[in-house]
Amino acid sequence: MSKLPKTNDLGFFEIRLESIGGLGANLAGKLLSEDGVVGNGLNGIGFSSYGSEKKGSPVKAHIRFCNPEINIRDTTPIERPHVVGIFHDALFKTIDCTSGIYPDSTILVNSQKSLDELKTAMKIPSGTIAIVDATGIALEEQTKANTAMLGALYRILDFLDPESMKQTIRRTFEMKYPHLVEPNIRTFERGYSEVEFKTFLLEDGSEPTPFTRPIPLLGYETHAIGGMITNPGNSILKDLSISRAGMLPHFHEEKCINCAACDTACPDFCFVWEEKADKRGRPQMFLQGIDYQYCKGCLKCVTACPVDALSGEREYNDGYADKNRVPHLFDLAIQN
Ligand code: SF4
Numbered sequence: 037m038s039k040l041p042k043t044n045d046l047g048f049f050e051i052r053l054e055s056i057g058g059l060g061a062n063l064a065g066k067l068l069s070e071d072g073v074v075g076n077g078l079n080g081i082g083f084s085s086y087g088s089e090k091k092g093s094p095v096k097a098h099i100r101f102c103n104p105e106i107n108i109r110d111t112t113p114i115e116r117p118h119v120v121g122i123f124h125d126a127l128f129k130t131i132d133c134t135s136g137i138y139p140d141s142t143i144l145v146n147s148q149k150s151l152d153e154l155k156t157a158m159k160i161p162s163g164t165i166a167i168v169d170a171t172g173i174a175l176e177e178q179t180k181a182n183t184a185m186l187g188a189l190y191r192i193l194d195f196l197d198p199e200s201m202k203q204t205i206r207r208t209f210e211m212k213y214p215h216l217v218e219p220n221i222r223t224f225e226r227g228y229s230e231v232e233f234k235t236f237l238l239e240d241g242s243e244p245t246p247f248t249r250p251i252p253l254l255g256y257e258t259h260a261i262g263g264m265i266t267n268p269g270n271s272i273l274k275d276l277s278i279s280r281a282g283m284l285p286h287f288h289e290e291k292c293i294n295c296a297a298c299d300t301a302c303p304d305f306c307f308v309w310e311e312k313a314d315k316r317g318r319p320q321m322f323l324q325g326i327d328y329q330y331c332k333g334c335l336k337c338v339t340a341c342p343v344d345a346l347s348g349e350r351e352y353n354d355g356y357a358d359k360n361r362v363p364h365l366f367d368l369a370i371q372n
């Protein structure tokens with residue numbers, strides 16, 4: 037049986053996965069809790085919380101482990117995690133991913149940023165930051181980032197046996213998707229070996245921040261007068277870049293024949309057109325570019341384009357989407 041390195045007052049070691057729908061955190065949480073119990077002899081529970089079942093909406097997976105003699109009677113969301121797994125580094129902008137961490141918690145992030153950049157972005161005073169380019173691994177192995185995140189988590193959760201997780205992955209995929217077994221095991225192994233760590237200690241003389249429970253923004257005591265919603269869930273104003281799984285279409289205007297096949301294929305109306313005169317002076321619609329605010333990186337447009345005027349490229353942290361965005365109508369996001 038595995039031995040837990042530390043536990044809270046109730047005897048639990050707690051893990052929280054922060055993600056959005058579509059990145060596979062729910063499945064990762066299920067596999068992790070199943071393997072902790074079935075493969076490693078611990079007592080455990082795993083469940084997820086999410087709002088509307090829409091790709092791109094926030095998802096949290098909660099996993100609790102304890103020794104077998106302890107009964108689990110706590111199914112509340114995890115507020116004080118020993119380990120946090122963050123499935124996309126743009127999540128910090130909208131969600132307090134690190135809420136409730138201990139001074140020595142470990143935070144694993146799927147990111148291409150540096151460990152110091154992440155510490156600044158997350159505004160955490162201390163703890164261990166672990167980083168893995170799970171999206172890059174998944175793109176190369178043609179799998180999903182969740183298995184690479186699981187691999188990195190198993191380096192952190194060294195009381196769990198990685199070989200038993202490989203068996204769990206095999207069991208999960210071999211009936212329905214046998215062709216995905218080996219790529220997912222490779223993805224898991226790469227996540228395990230490619231994760232990097234850095235531990236930050238509290239600065240001399242500073243005290244750990246005491247735990248405070250976040251006040252609900254829309255509670256009965258805190259709601260705006262008249263029940264007014266002051267922060268509407270509006271796709272014009274939200275940062276939707278998180279919903280892309282690492283790829284982005286690039287537009288090569290010089291090759292475009294304005295056939296609109298891309299616009300027909302795109303599920304999110306990302307293509308922006310303008311009426312201009314053609315060579316004979318007749319009005320014609322010309323493609324201006326892509327409004328990346330709404331693009332989810334599915335690359336259906338790239339497949340549809342008959343002349344390679346669109347190419348599917350890896351999205352890096354270089355602000356390409358912001359710099360090359362052609363906004364629909366006018367840019368409300370910037371005005372706000
Ligand atoms: S990648 Fe998908 S969502 Fe983005 S522009 Fe192309 S078809 Fe539209």
Ligand code: SF4
Binds near residue numbers: 291294343344346
């Ligand atoms: S499918 Fe290709 S050629 Fe046709 S309008 Fe779109 S980008 Fe241009």
